[in-house]
Amino acid sequence: METPETIPSPVKVETMKAALQTGYGPDAREVIRVGHTDVPTYESDQVLIEVAASSTNALDWHYMTGLPYFIRLQSGLRSPKRQIPGADFAGVIVGVGDDVTDFAIGDRVFGDVSQGAFAEYLVAHPRLLSLAPQSIPLEESATLGVAALTALQGLRDWAAMKPGDRILINGASGGVGTFAIQVARALGAAHITAVCSTNNVDTAFALGAHRVVDYKKEDFTGIEDKFDVFFDNAGSKSLRASQRMLTENGVFVMITGRKGKWIRPADRMIGGAIGSKFWKQRFAGGTASANGRDSATLAKMVDDGQVRPVIDRRFTLDEAVEALAYQAEGHARGKSIVTVR
């Protein structure tokens, strides 16, 4: 019989490696470092996840800079309340609260936690999780967070897109845009015009665009066609010019606008909501909401072969600062992964 001394006890990890944000600023190298911190503790309605990978988002820039300023009401006035950046993650559940019934230890999951994903462990509420798709490596599931949810909710819910619709996607080559082309196809778009820069034209065609306009060479507002949905993921044209591209019953979906210190890009959304009272067409927009149900829809789309992540660059957790600095340049081609283990 084994004595108590010889029975192996479960390893209890107390500290972990993570990216740690100490202040706000535009240069990731000045406000973020990789170090060690406590493994977060989970409540009875939460799970603990061993993170396999995370991915970068334009959203990370807002939390890194604390801009526009009003987001600091939530994120912390002088310095970030939550120190660990990173919204998207994929990993394996290693701890389950007593009240959690829908997930178990060992489940491979992914989702969007807004912040906290550039770490070896994170705590999440089950309503934010989905089982990972089986047809792609777990670390690639870490790309199916904010950007993919925005593409899905923006087209399916905000635009209420219908099969047979003609879709215009401005900003088609980044995280949101590469998913939006594929989601539009999966939802039955009859035609997709994608707007991106020269280097990404081939990618946009490969993802399913019928026509690609290179914004470096041509002003897409000059094309004659009208669209049922204008999915604006770049905010590069005036609302008036954008409205002219819509059919009579078309919908303008505003995902973003120019960034600024005080209120931008929210000003464009407010301006659009007011201005569109005088439009015939509908105006829609908002902020994507993280939820496991939509993540599960995306996982199914991946396993059904309708959606695949476009991987731009790969970084390690030790290179998280470089990953965030690259994302902040604003020229991502699809999604960049931060591999954690």
Ligand SMILES: NC(=O)c1ccc[n+]([C@@H]2O[C@H](COP(=O)([O-])OP(=O)(O)OC[C@H]3O[C@@H](n4cnc5c(N)ncnc54)[C@H](OP(=O)(O)O)[C@@H]3O)[C@@H](O)[C@H]2O)c1
């Ligand atoms: N409302 C929401 O809930 C929500 C959610 C996610 C993201 N967003 C916002 O949506 C925007 C896109 O997010 P993302 O994750 O896709 O960003 P991203 O991955 O950084 O991609 C940005 C893309 O925009 C393209 N771009 C830049 N200038 C352009 C222009 N003038 N015309 C057309 N394309 C242009 C870039 O392509 P080139 O390199 O070819 O220029 C790049 O591929 C960001 O502003 C983000 O903050 C909003």
